[in-house]
Structure formats: structure tokens, C-alpha cells
Amino acid sequence: MIIDLFKLDKGFDDEQIMFENFDGVKIIQLALLIIGIYLIIYYLPEFLQYAFLAFKKEVTPQGIDSFVYSNIDTTVDYFNWAISGMNLIVGYVILSNYHRLAKWLNKKKVNA
Numbered sequence: 001m002i003i004d005l006f007k008l009d010k011g012f013d014d015e016q017i018m019f020e021n022f023d024g025v026k027i028i029q030l031a032l033l034i035i036g037i038y039l040i041i042y043y044l045p046e047f048l049q050y051a052f053l054a055f056k057k058e059v060t061p062q063g064i065d066s067f068v069y070s071n072i073d074t075t076v077d078y079f080n081w082a083i084s085g086m087n088l089i090v091g092y093v094i095l096s097n098y099h100r101l102a103k104w105l106n107k108k109k110v111n112a
Contacts (some may be wrong), residue, residue, distance in 0.1 A: 036098065043088050043091070
């Protein structure tokens with residue numbers, strides 16, 4: 001029913017999926033993309049939370065109305081903030097250079 005609804009059977013003559021152009025470099029590139037996206041998605045909310053808490057701490061000594069944010073831990077953990085920031089940078093570097101990294105990793109694997 002879903003195949004007929006979205007017309008997913010159009011353009012496919014056989015039931016096999018060919019991975020002819022999917023070599024070692026492409027697999028490494030896919031893995032690097034997944035790792036980079038994971039790092040950004042996982043650590044971005046944490047980084048933004050710590051940035052918000054640090055900003056809130058700097059704006060007023062008491063913080064913003066304590067009854068509004070009573071359920072939020074208002075302590076700023078600078079170590080975890082730095083770690084999440086570094087993970088965001090590593091994720092960005094991986095995403096922006098995944099072609100070069102994949103070739104470099106594949107070259108290391110071939111030489112080993």
C-alpha cells in the first residue's frame with residue numbers, strides 16, 4: 001500500500017540494489033558524516049544550555065527570576081561547557097573535511 005501510494009516502484013527494473021560505486025573511501029566518508037552529524041546534534045543543546053547559564057550568571061548576581069527557572073540547575077560547569085564546545089568544533093571539522101579525512105584514513109589503511 002505504501003509502495004503504491006508513493007509510487008516507489010517506478011524506475012526499478014529488478015529487486016536488487018547495486019553498490020558498484022560504494023568502495024572503501026565511500027564507506028569511510030559515510031561513517032565520518034554520521035560521526036560529525038552525531039557530534040553536532042548531541043552536543044549543541046548542551047553547549048547552548050551552558051552558554052545560557054553562563055550568560056544568566058553574568059547578567060544578574062541572583063539569576064533571572066528564581067521562580068521561573070526553579071527546575072533548571074543554574075550552576076555553570078565550565079569544564080563540560082568546554083568539552084561540548086570542543087566536540088562541536090571536532091564535529092564541524094569532520095563535516096567540512098570528510099573527503100580529505102576519508103582519503104587520508106584509507107591511505108593509512110592501505111599502507112598498514
